[in-house]
Amino acid sequence: MAKPARIRGLDPDRRLRPCARTILRVRIGEVYAYERAVLDPQNVTELHDMRIAFKRLRYLLEIFGIAFETDLEPFLEEVRTMQDLLGDIHDRDVQVPALAEHLDWLAARESELARALVHEQAAADAPADPDRAYHAFRARFEAGRRADERPGVHALIARRRRERDELYARFLEEWRRLRAGRFRERLEGALGTA
Amino acid sequence: MAKAWEVRGMHPRIRFREAAGRVVLTRWREMMSYREGTLLGEDIEELHAMRVSSRRLRAAMDAFEPAFPRSSFRGHLRQVKEITDTLGDARDLDVAIDGYTGVLETADELERPAIEGLIARMRDARAAETVHIAALFQRLAAEEFAGRFEAYVAEHTGVVADRLDPRPPHHA
Numbered sequence: 001m002a003k004p005a006r007i008r009g010l011d012p013d014r015r016l017r018p019c020a021r022t023i024l025r026v027r028i029g030e031v032y033a034y035e036r037a038v039l040d041p042q043n044v045t046e047l048h049d050m051r052i053a054f055k056r057l058r059y060l061l062e063i064f065g066i067a068f069e070t071d072l073e074p075f076l077e078e079v080r081t082m083q084d085l086l087g088d089i090h091d092r093d094v095q096v097p098a099l100a101e102h103l104d105w106l107a108a109r110e111s112e113l114a115r116a117l118v119h120e121q122a123a124a125d126a127p128a129d130p131d132r133a134y135h136a137f138r139a140r141f142e143a144g145r146r147a148d149e150r151p152g153v154h155a156l157i158a159r160r161r162r163e164r165d166e167l168y169a170r171f172l173e174e175w176r177r178l179r180a181g182r183f184r185e186r187l188e189g190a191l192g193t194a
Numbered sequence: 195m196a197k198a199w200e201v202r203g204m205h206p207r208i209r210f211r212e213a214a215g216r217v218v219l220t221r222w223r224e225m226m227s228y229r230e231g232t233l234l235g236e237d238i239e240e241l242h243a244m245r246v247s248s249r250r251l252r253a254a255m256d257a258f259e260p261a262f263p264r265s266s267f268r269g270h271l272r273q274v275k276e277i278t279d280t281l282g283d284a285r286d287l288d289v290a291i292d293g294y295t296g297v298l299e300t301a302d303e304l305e306r307p308a309i310e311g312l313i314a315r316m317r318d319a320r321a322a323e324t325v326h327i328a329a330l331f332q333r334l335a336a337e338e339f340a341g342r343f344e345a346y347v348a349e350h351t352g353v354v355a356d357r358l359d360p361r362p363p364h365h366a
Binding site for chain 1: 198204205206207208209210211213214217249250253254256257259260261297301302304305306307308309311312315
């Protein structure tokens with residue numbers, strides 16, 4: 001995750017407004033640092049970093065709003081929309097690998113179960129009938145391996161990927177709308193000048 | 195979502211340093227007000243409210259960092275970050291369990307066993323998080339972090355928590 005840039009040369013004994021303006025301008029710039037990268041849906045890290053940058057900006061607008069004459073609430077609404085959309089995309093980007101990991105976990109459990117059954121059988125007397133021994137082993141193995149979960153996990157992965165595609169398309173639409181509406185220029189204008 | 199507590203004494207001409215003390219201490223007390231309910235663990239909304247407040251506190255500390263000496267501030271920020279992260283791990287599991295439980299209602303025969311298996315595994319992980327949260331707050335109490343944190347903010351901003359006396363919205 002990209003760290004926020006350190007704000008240098010700010011005098012904390014000044015009034016809130018000029019300090020808040022300086023900080024907000026830096027954080028707005030940090031959102032726009034990702035504007036090219038997020039045009040590629042494969043740039044998962046940059047999409048996540050833009051979400052964090054929007055989140056920081058949102059909190060700052062909430063905290064510093066009192067210092068400005070212009071009502072910053074309409075800007076906050078737009079920032080929240082972007083943060084929520086990017087958050088939903090991030091959720092899918094986390095869930096898909098987590099589901100894949102769950103498949104690995106199921107496979108590992110299955111191996112452990114097979115090993116335990118083989119050890120158990122080896123410790124017992126040698127079976128008189130190998131076919132009966134095999135069928136007994138298989139019945140216990142099938143009962144314990146949770147095989148019925150796997151197709152569903154694959155289906156969930158596919159579902160999450162579809163949702164991610166739809167969310168990204170909505171994000172792109174919103175981001176283009178924001179840029180066309182000159183969001184940055186309007187917000188910086190609302191902060192005024194020193 | 196729990197409403198943010200009003201920050202008393204804020205006005206357009208306030209100094210950055212004083213605003214820092216008022217906002218940070220209000221968010222600190224707001225977060226700690228959910229401690230007992232979170233540790234009790236009977237209502238997941240208590241943990242959610244504490245997590246939201248902890249994120250507001252972190253955001254306030256990021257915003258007002260220039261009001262504090264950098265070297266000593268980092269340690270306090272790290273501690274608050276640990277609280278946020280610990281609560282976040284538990285909250286993420288609550289949200290995931292809730293989300294998959296919702297999916298279960300419309301799941302087909304293929305997905306159902308998978309979702310039930312996932313939920314069972316997440317419930318085990320969530321139980322472990324409860325232990326982590328309790329251990330963290332025990333340690334913070336032993337280190338008297340709350341008192342030290344409030345004294346630190348007062349020293350650098352001139353705002354004293356007990357005099358500011360932050361309150362939830364319905365008491366304001």
